[in-house]
Amino acid sequence: MNQVTICGYLAKDFELSQSKNNTDIARNFVGISTKRIIKNGNDITEMTHTDWIPLAIFGKRALVAKEYLKKGDKFLGTGRIFTSTYEDEKGETKYSWQVIINHFEFVHKDMHKESMKETSNPPLKEAQQINEADMEMIVPDEQNNEVNVF
Structure with a gap:
């Protein structure tokens, strides 16, 4: 079973992009x-070590995350680990x-209590399937320590 529950603090505001299939993708890191x-x-x-976990949220949930969750907010989510491989410009395999x-x-x-009161069906309760085609190869940008989609 591939299931993850994660709780931490957001590194920045979510960054929104779109897949080749025009699916919204919100990306961030949780510390x-x-x-x-x-x-x-x-x-x-006493030593403190912080792990920065890369996150991706698809579809309508991506829009909700972008609008309501900001840098430093506490984040609690569930999902799955997605791995990929690619070749860099030197032909070396990267993971x-x-x-x-x-x-x-x-x-x-x-978190916007008033906006949640206005609707009886908050956007987070909507079920949405993620198509494998929407999960393009995701690779790290080593210069910026960011994750890019190809």
């Missing part, structure tokens, strides 16, 4: 920090991965 305490005799050092989010929640307490 998840882990603290470790290292004891060396009487010395105690890429990201979490394809199929459901997420508004965790931040100030």
Whole structure:
């Protein structure tokens, strides 16, 4: 089973693009920090490590994420890991991965409460299937530490 639940803080505002099939795609990174305490005799050092997990959200959910979720907001979502390979300009095989989010929640307490009251069917409850054709090869841009679609 390929299922991921992820909770962390958004690195930036979502960036919106479209696939070759005109499906909206919102991309971002979620930061998840882990603290470790290292004891060396009487010395105690606290270290924090942050993992940056790449996310992609498709369709109507992508538009909702772009509009309502901003840099620094807490993010809670479920999805699956998607991996791909590609060849760089030197002909070397590279590997890429990201979490394809199929459901997420508004965790931040100030998230547009009024807009959610106006509709009895919030956009997050709509079911939507993601076509494999919409998940094009996704590769990292090593200069900008971003993820690009080809």
